Amino acid sequence: xxxxxxxxxxxxxxxxxxxxxxxxxPFQQLGHEQPYQKSDSDDPYPQPLQGxxxxxxxxxxxxxxxxxxxxxxxxxxxGNWWDDNGEERTGADIxxxxxxxxTVSRDYLYDNPTMLxxxxxxxxxxxxGVRNPSAMWHxxxxxxxxxxxPWSIMPSFPYLYKREKIVGDRSEKAxxxxxxxxxxxxxxxxxxxxxxxxxxxxRGATIxxxxxxxxxxxxFDLTTAxxxxxxxxxxxTTPEEDYQIVPTADGEALVAYLLALRKAEVPLPExxx
Amino acid sequence: xATTAAMTTTVDDSARDRAQAAAERAAIDASCRGPVLFxxxxxxxxLLVGSLLALLASVKLHTPYLxxxxxxxxxxxxxxAHLQAMGYxxxxxxxxxxxxxxxxxxxxxxxxxxxxLILAGVLWNIGQFLxxxxxxxxxxxxxxWLEAPAYAPPFFIAAVGIISAWxxxxxxxxxEPHVYVTxxxxxxxxxxxxxxxxxxxxxxFWSTAVGVVQPIVNWWFGHNVIGLWFTPVAVGTAYYLxxxxxxxxxxxxxxxxxxxxSLALFxxxxxxxxxxxxxxxxWLSSASTVGSMMMLIPVLAVAINHHMTMRGHFHRLRYSPAxxxxxxxxxxxxxxxVQGSFEALKDFSEVTHFTHYTVAHAHLGVxxxxxxxxxxxxxxxxxxxxxxxxxxxTLIRVHFWCxxxxxxxxxxxxxxxxxxxxxxxxxxxxxxxxxxNYTLPYLFSRSIAGTLMTAGxxxxxxxxxxxxxxxxxxxxxxxxxxxxxxxxxxxxxxxIGPRDL
Numbered sequence: 055x056x057x058x059x060x061x062x063x064x065x066x067x068x069x070x071x072x073x074x075x076x077x078x079x080p081f082q083q084l085g086h087e088q089p090y091q092k093s094d095s096d097d098p099y100p101q102p103l104q105g106x107x108x109x110x111x112x113x114x115x116x117x118x119x120x121x122x123x124x125x126x127x128x129x130x131x132x133g134n135w136w137d138d139n140g141e142e143r144t145g146a147d148i149x150x151x152x153x154x155x156x157t158v159s160r161d162y163l164y165d166n167p168t169m170l171x172x173x174x175x176x177x178x179x180x181x182x183g184v185r186n187p188s189a190m191w192h193x194x195x196x197x198x199x200x201x202x203x204p205w206s207i208m209p210s211f212p213y214l215y216k217r218e219k220i221v222g223d224r225s226e227k228a229x230x231x232x233x234x235x236x237x238x239x240x241x242x243x244x245x246x247x248x249x250x251x252x253x254x255x256x257r258g259a260t261i262x263x264x265x266x267x268x269x270x271x272x273x274f275d276l277t278t279a280x281x282x283x284x285x286x287x288x289x290x291t292t293p294e295e296d297y298q299i300v301p302t303a304d305g306e307a308l309v310a311y312l313l314a315l316r317k318a319e320v321p322l323p324e325x326x327x
Numbered sequence: 328x329a330t331t332a333a334m335t336t337t338v339d340d341s342a343r344d345r346a347q348a349a350a351e352r353a354a355i356d357a358s359c360r361g362p363v364l365f366x367x368x369x370x371x372x373x374l375l376v377g378s379l380l381a382l383l384a385s386v387k388l389h390t391p392y393l394x395x396x397x398x399x400x401x402x403x404x405x406x407x408a409h410l411q412a413m414g415y416x417x418x419x420x421x422x423x424x425x426x427x428x429x430x431x432x433x434x435x436x437x438x439x440x441x442x443x444l445i446l447a448g449v450l451w452n453i454g455q456f457l458x459x460x461x462x463x464x465x466x467x468x469x470x471x472w473l474e475a476p477a478y479a480p481p482f483f484i485a486a487v488g489i490i491s492a493w494x495x496x497x498x499x500x501x502x503e504p505h506v507y508v509t510x511x512x513x514x515x516x517x518x519x520x521x522x523x524x525x526x527x528x529x530x531x532f533w534s535t536a537v538g539v540v541q542p543i544v545n546w547w548f549g550h551n552v553i554g555l556w557f558t559p560v561a562v563g564t565a566y567y568l569x570x571x572x573x574x575x576x577x578x579x580x581x582x583x584x585x586x587x588x589s590l591a592l593f594x595x596x597x598x599x600x601x602x603x604x605x606x607x608x609x610w611l612s613s614a615s616t617v618g619s620m621m622m623l624i625p626v627l628a629v630a631i632n633h634h635m636t637m638r639g640h641f642h643r644l645r646y647s648p649a650x651x652x653x654x655x656x657x658x659x660x661x662x663x664x665v666q667g668s669f670e671a672l673k674d675f676s677e678v679t680h681f682t683h684y685t686v687a688h689a690h691l692g693v694x695x696x697x698x699x700x701x702x703x704x705x706x707x708x709x710x711x712x713x714x715x716x717x718x719x720x721t722l723i724r725v726h727f728w729c730x731x732x733x734x735x736x737x738x739x740x741x742x743x744x745x746x747x748x749x750x751x752x753x754x755x756x757x758x759x760x761x762x763x764n765y766t767l768p769y770l771f772s773r774s775i776a777g778t779l780m781t782a783g784x785x786x787x788x789x790x791x792x793x794x795x796x797x798x799x800x801x802x803x804x805x806x807x808x809x810x811x812x813x814x815x816x817x818x819x820x821x822x823i824g825p826r827d828l
Contacts, residue, residue: 057506058498058514065515065591069522069555072595072618076547077526080611081540115469118403124681128604133677135754149755157606159539167470167531168541170605174681174752175388175766177759200391205760207391207767213398240396 087160090322099320102164103311106303110311113214113304115167122208124171125180127153127318130327151185152178153318158325161317176208183313192309193301194229200242201235212240214305220298227306228298232291236299243290250286265289351435352711358437359428360712362444364795366424367705369452371788373416376459378781380409385777389770399463407474408462414472414552415483416455418693420448421701422560423490426513428708429567430494433510434501438493447489454482470531470541472549480528487524491517508583512563515591519555523548539607543599550598553692558660559590561700562629565657568700568707569636572650573643578635586628593621600671603680612673619671626664633657646812648723652703655731659695663688678753683766684745687738694780695734702730702787709791710806715799717807722786724809729783737776744769 089098103111114120130145137143147153157180162168171178186192191202197215199206215229217239229236237243245253253261254276262274265288272288275281301309318325384405387393394400431438438444458475461467466476475483494517498510527548530536536544570577577583596618603612637654644651666688669675679685706723710716717723744766751757751765793799799807 058495061506061511061514062518064588065518068588068591069519069595071592072547072551072598073522073526075614076596076599076611077530077544080543080608081530081536083608084538084540087538116404116465116467117398117401118407118467118469120469120471121403121406126605132604133753135750135756137756146753146755150759159606159608161606162538164537166537166541167468168537168539169469170539170542170602172471172601172681172685175763203760205763207388207763209387209391209402210395211401212396213401241392 084159087163089163090160090320099322100161100163100317103314105310106307107310107314108307109304110307110309110314113308114169114311117211119179120169120171122173122175123177123179124174125157125178125315125317126170127155127157127178127180129156132156147178150177153181155318155321155325156327157318158322160322160324179312179315180317181315181319183316184319187313189309189313190230192312193305194231194235196305196308197229197231197299198235198240198242201231210240211305214302214308215239215299216302217297217299220296224298225300227300229300231293231299233294234290236294236297239299245286250282254282254285261285261289264292264295268292352432355431355435355437356428356711358439358441359431362438362441362448363424363428363708364712365445365448366420366427367709368791368795369448369455370417370420370424370701371784371791373412373420373455374784375788377409377412377417378777378784380405380412382774382777382781384409385770385774389767389774398465404463404465404467407467407469408459410472411455411458411462411474413693415451415458415475418557418697418701420451420455421698421705422516422557423448423451424708425564425701425704426494426516426560427490427497428712429509429564430497430513433503433507433567434497435503436497436500438497439500440493443489444493447486447493450482450489451486454479454486457482468532470545472552473527473531473545477532480524480532484521484525484528487521491521507567508577508580508587509563509567511584511587512559512566515587516556516559516563519551519559519595523551523555539605542602542605543607543611546601547595547598550601551595553697554590554594554597557693557697558594559587561656561697562586562590562660564700564704565629565633565653565660568649568653568703569633569657572647572653572707573637573640575636575640578632582628582632586625586632589621589628590625593618593625597622597667597671600676603671603673603676616671616673619668622664622668626661626668629657630661643812646808646810648717648720648727648807648809649703649707651727651809652699652706652730654703656696656698656700656703659691659699659734663691663696666691678749679745680749681752682745682749683741683769684749687741687745690734690741691738694730695738699730699734702726705787705791707806709794710799710802713794713797713799714802715794715797716802717790718793718799719790720807720809722790723807726783726786726790729779729786733776733779733783735776736779737773740769740772740776744772 089100091098128145128147130148132144133146134142134144135146148155161180193215195202196211198210198212199208217236234243258276262276262285265274265285266272269288274285276285383400384402387402387405398404427438427444454475458479461476461479462474467474468476494513498514527544530544531541566577566583597615599607599611599615600619603616644654670679670685670688706717748762748766751762
């Protein structure tokens with residue numbers, strides 16, 4: 055036989071073996087999975103994404119959240135550590151409250167794409183909608199993660215928000231953040247000493263009034279440098295008067311998606327260990 | 328079966344035969360020049376783009392405020408664009424340049440209709456451009472290794488079709504009856520890659536493989552694109568270059584055949600170890616653990632073969648740039664593959680999965696092994712295509728040491744940091760904040776490594792541009808060495824005889 059033919063057939067055979075074994079066979083095996091319904095009165099689980107969460111998934115994809123966050127909870131028996139008594143323990147994911155149980159294939163029935171992830175630079179998000187259901191928390195965190203956790207290395211996503219002049223009342227959707235986080239969205243703002251001197255000169259009385267409105271028990275001795283610095287620290291935590299930060303459509307959609315991530319909550323028979 | 332006739336036959340060394348062989352080689356090289364240099368040049372462009380994206384992503388990870396307000400340059404997009412630029416730009420285009428030229432040389436056949444191959448190169452570059460720009464502008468898919476938005480793949484598919492067909496055409500027109508092991512690897516690669524790519528695109532994006540079947544297809548692809556596309560061509564290149572440069576046949580023909588077939592069989596089964604502990608049927612990851620362990624066979628076969636061929640010739644690493652890069656790559660291949668086999672064990676994976684340890688491993692593979700061998704090949708091949716020697720051995724030295732020290736720091740830093748990151752992730756009593764802080768110095772070391780590697784790539788680019796622009800010496804007096812070897816004994820290629828390809 056021609057040498058080229060040998061290589062061709064050999065390459066075809068070896069490769070087909072893995073294609074059949076690893077792709078076609080699991081495709082058949084898993085292709086027939088159905089949602090789980092404990093009784094007729096229960097809603098089937100899982101549910102496909104609905105409403106703006108679908109668009110939110112696109113935002114999650116486009117911005118590569120998956121490259122720092124996984125979406126899978128591993129088994130009780132997975133991974134080991136030794137506790138204070140020197141005893142070997144396993145199953146960190148569940149103990150970190152990343153889910154009530156491990157995730158199984160049925161949890162992903164409607165995921166497309168299925169973003170299991172390969173990296174945990176940040177915590178697992180399979181169950182984030184259960185673990186932290188506060189949309190406002192997610193918005194403030196996304197605008198600048200360091201507003202929630204100073205040690206965070208997650209990027210800020212200020213482009214999912216807009217800073218706008220308040221007309222009439224502050225919007226209900228406006229983020230509840232001090233001005234240090236909102237003057238330069240995504241960054242942390244602090245005036246330079248010269249700017250602060252100038253601000254105090256120009257609007258010192260107003261600033262003091264603003265601060266005392268939110269911290270009435272404090273006193274500030276503005277004749278000392280220390281008192282001025284303390285006033286600044288307080289002032290930075292008060293909201294801006296004329297401007298507010300509200301989510302864009304993408305920002306709202308993304309948080310809707312995060313809140314819809316509720317895997318590893320409903321018990322599934324096959325997930326029992 | 329004739330033992331590596333191409334490399335060993337000490338046919339009579341008469342001047343006339345040698346002149347004839349040289350003329351044949353020159354004709355083959357002339358027929359390849361356009362397309363191969365085009366693929367090589369665009370590979371280098373993407374190498375630079377990929378390096379800058381890499382550096383930016385790396386710095387952002389420990390300095391999160393850097394350019395954080397820019398949607399285009401947010402970490403996730405830069406990270407995905409980097410992978411596309413390196414995987415389909417640099418690695419794939421360099422692989423194509425390597426396989427086309429070696430296939431022509433080893434088949435002793437000229438490339439016909441080279442213009443169509445240039446068209447393939449143009450199509451590929453269009454797809455590549457769309458992929459990177461599309462990701463930056465927010466169209467990424469977040470499917471690892473397949474991040475390119477839907478409008479890019481058709482270009483890749485058309486280009487790959489042409490490239491595969493041409494490679495087979497060259498092979499079928501071969502004048503050399505012996506089929507050397509490098510050709511086996513090349514034929515395997517040009518057959519596997521289109522199949523892999525089509526199946527993955529089709530199942531993930533065009534049909535309805537949802538749920539966990541998607542990550543299964545995803546990692547079957549992600550693993551095999553390295554193992555059955557980059558690896559065979561890079562290993563084949565080492566099989567070509569080492570004997571050529573030291574002027575000595577490959578140690579064992581049979582080992583090279585065992586290596587080829589066991590790679591073909593076992594590598595393709597190994598991919599599911601990327602999902603150990605994940606929500607997939609247990610037997611799948613077990614099957615892949617077995618496949619991964621069996622990979623020790625082809626890896627050791629290649630390692631022994633290359634080592635035995637080099638034995639007694641290691642001093643030549645002092646002189647020959649091409650050899651030094653290639654041997655570095657070959658050694659990294661052994662290391663990364665043995666490491667990979669053990670990473671597929673459950674106990675090991677429990678710690679390293681989801682950590683920077685895996686990133687270090689991946690870079691030892693695609694950089695320490697594949698990229699270094701491609702550099703080696705370029706140092707050998709380009710002067711033969713342009714007729715000019717490299718203009719500066721100092722710049723080559725800068726390139727080598729930046730790349731070698733860079734990948735060493737990269738690998739060491741992220742392996743250590745990643746290992747302990749994994750140990751701590753497995754202990755729920757360690758707060759997440761502590762883990763993040765712990766990894767920072769290691770992430771910083773990666774930025775230093777990346778700066779070095781990028782500097783090396785700049786040196787390489789300068790050399791390449793100078794060479795193509797006609798800056799080097801005419802190729803007459805032998806290759807550019809780091810230092811002149813003591814005797815003429817290194818001019819191996821000319822010494823093997825007329826059948827030397």
